[in-house]
Amino acid sequence: MNTDLETTLPLPTGDRDALRLRVQSQLDAKTKPLGALGRLESLTVQLAVALGTDQPALHAPQMVVFAADHGMAARGVSAYPAEVTRQMVLNFLAGGAAVSVLARQHGLALTVADCGVAAEFEPHPMLARLKVPGAERGTADASRGPAMSDTQCRTAIAQGRRLVAGLPGNVLLLGEMGIANTSAAALLMVRLTGEPLGACTGRGTGLDDAGLAAKRAVLAEALAANAQATHPLQALAALGGLEIATMVGAVQQAAASGRVVVVDGFITTAAVAVAAALQPAVLAHCVFAHCSQETGHSRWLKHLGVQALLDLDLRLGEGSGAALAWPLLESACRVLAEMASFASAGVSQRTS
Numbered sequence: 001m002n003t004d005l006e007t008t009l010p011l012p013t014g015d016r017d018a019l020r021l022r023v024q025s026q027l028d029a030k031t032k033p034l035g036a037l038g039r040l041e042s043l044t045v046q047l048a049v050a051l052g053t054d055q056p057a058l059h060a061p062q063m064v065v066f067a068a069d070h071g072m073a074a075r076g077v078s079a080y081p082a083e084v085t086r087q088m089v090l091n092f093l094a095g096g097a098a099v100s101v102l103a104r105q106h107g108l109a110l111t112v113a114d115c116g117v118a119a120e121f122e123p124h125p126m127l128a129r130l131k132v133p134g135a136e137r138g139t140a141d142a143s144r145g146p147a148m149s150d151t152q153c154r155t156a157i158a159q160g161r162r163l164v165a166g167l168p169g170n171v172l173l174l175g176e177m178g179i180a181n182t183s184a185a186a187l188l189m190v191r192l193t194g195e196p197l198g199a200c201t202g203r204g205t206g207l208d209d210a211g212l213a214a215k216r217a218v219l220a221e222a223l224a225a226n227a228q229a230t231h232p233l234q235a236l237a238a239l240g241g242l243e244i245a246t247m248v249g250a251v252q253q254a255a256a257s258g259r260v261v262v263v264d265g266f267i268t269t270a271a272v273a274v275a276a277a278l279q280p281a282v283l284a285h286c287v288f289a290h291c292s293q294e295t296g297h298s299r300w301l302k303h304l305g306v307q308a309l310l311d312l313d314l315r316l317g318e319g320s321g322a323a324l325a326w327p328l329l330e331s332a333c334r335v336l337a338e339m340a341s342f343a344s345a346g347v348s349q350r351t352s
């Protein structure tokens, strides 16, 4: 493996425990029964700690949809053909996808990162070209050998870091698009958690029972073909995807620059899980927006020790769940900034 890339980035330091206690006591002084805002309160505290401030405020939120193609798509592991990746990128750019609608609704800046889609797109103000040399049209078929070389994987990580370093704001919302990428994410889940393949493999875009059985058989081949890839970075290169590797770098850079990361579904969780395997402290920056319907997601969230905000039976990807959860993050900041305290509003405190 070449060594021209640090595996992790230094994260901001500070007395997180003291900050956590200060923010919780500010919340406790607000005009509500103690703890009555439930998990919104823990979200407020998490945002304060992630941003390193007693007065968390979110600005210039950036939704990035990381897109790439997968060699394994040729093995029939998805209900849809591989060209949908390219077609959906055009749909994102034209403003017609679910994430386009939700980003507009919530004032999220939308960038589409071409991490290796099998197409060359016309330049567009929303499009970032992050193709990796030798993998411009996507990964190799992981059922026959490594999806990426170590160098390609490291290049993708470096590009994700660079992209985020150049974006404004203090929140990154993760989205992705890539036909067959639930296969890559399932393989990473098996390797990182040790869970059995069956518990990690779902229907993705909507495979029927026979399709799901065939997908599992292909994924078993991929695990056997890449049996030696056990370190998280090796697993990422062998079993992952270009959009997932680029997201790993994006998450690392966002955490290193003290931002909040809003995680979408199963595939974005794969990227965060790799980043967390390399450096567990990145998890403090990650808000898990929703629990996807994709088999494995709820179990993976448990492995990571996190709880998602929403459970809407979503299985779309694109960052749609992250965009839907966005107003909760805004509310979490606003209750802290704008609610009156018992003292300021002249409301009587509890008696017992």
Ligand SMILES: O=C(O)c1ccc[n+]([C@@H]2O[C@H](COP(=O)([O-])O)[C@@H](O)[C@H]2O)c1
Pocket (backbone or CB within 6 Å): 077, 078, 079, 080, 176, 177, 178, 179, 180, 181, 182, 183, 203, 204, 205, 206, 264, 265, 266, 267, 268, 292, 293, 294, 297, 314, 315, 316, 317, 318
């Ligand atoms: O994020 C999720 O939880 C999720 C669950 C199922 C499907 N997807 C999306 O569907 C595509 C991958 O599905 P598949 O069946 O092609 O592996 C990819 O574009 C993802 O954005 C996403």
Ligand SMILES: Cc1cc2nc[nH]c2cc1C
Pocket (backbone or CB within 6 Å): 080, 084, 088, 176, 177, 178, 205, 316, 317, 318
């Ligand atoms: C149409 C379509 C839209 C998507 N968005 C994210 N993944 C997708 C997969 C398909 C098939």
